[in-house]
Amino acid sequence: MTPLFTTLTMKKIARGKKMEQIKALRCLKCGKEHQENSVRYTCPACGVEGILEVLYHYDKISINRESLKADRDPSLWRYSPLLPIKERPINPPLQVGWTPLYPVEKMRRELGLKKLFVKDDGRNPTASLKDRASAIGLLKAVEAGAKILTCASTGNAASSWAGAAAASSLDFETIIFLPEAAPIAKIAQLMVFGATVFAVKGTYDDAFDLAIEASNAFGWYNRNTAYNPYLVEGKKTVAYEICEQLNWNAPDKVLVSVGDGCIVSGVYKGFYDLKEMGMIDHIPQLIAVQAEGSASIMNALEGDGVIRSVKAETLADSISVSIPRNGMMAVRDIRNSKGFALSVSDEEILEAIAYTGKHGGVFAEPAGATSIAGLKKLIEQQKLDPDESIVAIVTGNGLKDVASAVKAAGKPFSIEPKLENVRQVLGL
Ligand SMILES: *Cc1c(COP(=O)(O)O)cnc(C)c1O
Ligand SMILES: [Zn+2]
Numbered sequence: 001m002t003p004l005f006t007t008l009t010m011k012k013i014a015r016g017k018k019m020e021q022i023k024a025l026r027c028l029k030c031g032k033e034h035q036e037n038s039v040r041y042t043c044p045a046c047g048v049e050g051i052l053e054v055l056y057h058y059d060k061i062s063i064n065r066e067s068l069k070a071d072r073d074p075s076l077w078r079y080s081p082l083l084p085i086k087e088r089p090i091n092p093p094l095q096v097g098w099t100p101l102y103p104v105e106k107m108r109r110e111l112g113l114k115k116l117f118v119k120d121d122g123r124n125p126t127a128s129l130k131d132r133a134s135a136i137g138l139l140k141a142v143e144a145g146a147k148i149l150t151c152a153s154t155g156n157a158a159s160s161w162a163g164a165a166a167a168s169s170l171d172f173e174t175i176i177f178l179p180e181a182a183p184i185a186k187i188a189q190l191m192v193f194g195a196t197v198f199a200v201k202g203t204y205d206d207a208f209d210l211a212i213e214a215s216n217a218f219g220w221y222n223r224n225t226a227y228n229p230y231l232v233e234g235k236k237t238v239a240y241e242i243c244e245q246l247n248w249n250a251p252d253k254v255l256v257s258v259g260d261g262c263i264v265s266g267v268y269k270g271f272y273d274l275k276e277m278g279m280i281d282h283i284p285q286l287i288a289v290q291a292e293g294s295a296s297i298m299n300a301l302e303g304d305g306v307i308r309s310v311k312a313e314t315l316a317d318s319i320s321v322s323i324p325r326n327g328m329m330a331v332r333d334i335r336n337s338k339g340f341a342l343s344v345s346d347e348e349i350l351e352a353i354a355y356t357g358k359h360g361g362v363f364a365e366p367a368g369a370t371s372i373a374g375l376k377k378l379i380e381q382q383k384l385d386p387d388e389s390i391v392a393i394v395t396g397n398g399l400k401d402v403a404s405a406v407k408a409a410g411k412p413f414s415i416e417p418k419l420e421n422v423r424q425v426l427g428l
Contacts (some may be wrong), residue, residue: 010019016163021061022084025052025229028329036084040144041227043406045132048212051329052229054084057277065248065279065345068390069110074098076237082273084233085139085225090137093167096135097237099123101245101391105265106359111379115389117251118372119242120362121370122397126163126189128156128318129238129263129395132230133163140230152177152211153225154259154318156205156396161223162193176221183317183365205310205322225262226325233268239270242391243280250280252388257370257395259287259319261297261330268333269391284338284391288372291316291349297324298341300331307331315346315404318396322412344373352376353398353408363398363405 024033026052029041034043034052043050058086061079071078076097080088087217102118124131130181134157141149149172151161158176164170176190180199208224215222225231243250250271256264264286271283291314300307307327312320324330334341344352349366349388352373356362371392378384398405415421422428 012344012385013355015237018138019084019086021056021081022336023055023057027052032113032215039238041222041229049328051226051326053329054229054233055274056082056087056205056273057274059146061277063277068244072340076135076234076241079237079240080089082277082294083136083237084230085136086143089139092130092135092167094125094135096131097239098126098241101242102360104360107356110359111375112303112380112385112386113388113390115244115251115384117242117354117391118360118362119238119388119391121238121360121393121395122364122368122400124160125167126160127397128160128368128402129235129393130156130160131164132237133157133225133234133262133266134223134343136234137161138164140167140228141172141223144221146172148173148175148218148220149223150215150220151179151223152207152209152226152321154178155182156318156400157223158197159193161188162190162195162301165195168212176216177211177214179204179207179318181317183403185400185402190231195259201320203310204320208325224325225260226329226331230278232262232269232326235266236268236270237271237425238263238393239267240274243271243274247387248280249389250274250282251284251391253390254284255287255341255371255390255392257319257323257367257374257375257393258290258297258330259321259367261288261324261326262354262393263305263393264288264309265326265333268337270352273335283337284402286334286337287378288334288339288341288371290341290343291319291370292343292345294320294322295341296322297334297344298329298343300327301341302336305331305354307333313350314366316366316370317401318350318365336417340379344370344377348373348377350404350408353405356394357398357409362394364394365396365398365400366404368394368396368398380426 293313351368
């Protein structure tokens with residue numbers, strides 16, 4: 001595709017019309033509503049805990065099943081009227097969204113679920129669902145007149161941010177903070193996209209705080225999750241697609257892997273929007289799947305609803321968080337959907353990587369396969385109805401973390417190039 005996110009288009013975005021579709025940005029903590037252009041990140045009165053939610057005037061939004069049917073654009077921009085952007089970008093540089101929803105026949109047979117689907121969001125340009133958020137984030141950065149972009153990340157948010165910046169026609173600089181233990185492929189992506197990368201001697205949580213400190217000190221535009229209010233608005237498009245791909249029959253249940261809790265809230269927001277617009281008749285039950293070693297959202301849901309930090313320990317790096325930054329909103333949204341959470345062990349996650357590959361042809365990174373690990377566990381516990389329509393989202397591609405894939409699926413037979421060796425190994 002040609003790099004046509006031209007400077008001219010960018011300028012138009014910056015100057016463009018007022019966003020009539022947006023009602024306000026509402027603080028999750030104190031409930032105060034702010035004007036869209038009056039605040040950049042969180043509620044000034046509540047600080048980092050005052051995460052802002054974008055509220056819409058649904059009656060001013062013109063989009064419906066028919067208009068979408070006529071739209072040939074296989075990307076998230078088909079939902080532009082429902083996004084916090086001034087106008088639909090012309091010739092966007094990366095193709096984000098409209099990832100496949102597979103009917104996974106073999107898994108259906110194996111698991112005894114008649115209407116199971118896998119949404120493979122590892123098919124996004126930088127190979128994770130985070131591309132959806134970065135696509136919106138980039139337009140907001142342009143509106144804000146930003147030149148230097150930053151974020152903290154376990155790896156995927158950063159690589160999607162750096163990829164989006166690299167693909168645009170503007171000369172953004174990206175400065176990234178991530179824990180030094182991040183999988184090498186994610187770091188490699190960042191280097192290839194030309195980011196300046198700080199591998200922080202510490203955890204993701206340490207990198208998160210440092211990125212906010214640095215963006216405040218130096219005036220960089222920050223894409224930290226649950227800090228920048230527009231990212232959830234990108235993530236919600238995965239729910240739009242699921243409904244559209246199912247011909248507007250919203251599924252009964254959706255399984256999502258959960259770390260900070262932004263994706264699950266994005267998924268909720270997507271279904272919520274469609275319900276408000278009268279495009280679906282119910283909001284699916286959300287099932288949040290966490291790693292045993294990083295399960296504070298599950299703990300809160302099963303306890304008093306209050307988020308308490310844990311000492312995160314799991315090989316699923318993308319969901320390894322001690323303090324889930326969007327915990328409060330995630331708990332509220334999972335409850336509103338009448339959903340629940342469960343946790344799975346690292347061993348179950350590894351098994352799910354091999355299972356999803358072998359029975360679905362989908363290669364998932366550990367956090368991506370976590371939803372499938374949750375699915376398998378619920379089947380063992382007989383908590384799923386064979387006739388329910390169930391979607392498991394695979395949030396990231398397996399090539400992001402090859403070391404874990406090898407752990408999951410084993411090593412090949414090492415042989416001399418002789419037919420005899422093939423015979424021997426296969427017992428032929
Ligand atoms: C970020 C990420 C998640 C978790 O999303 P949260 O918003 O942190 O809950 C899951 N899987 C992958 C592959 C991710 O990159
Ligand atoms: Zn507030």
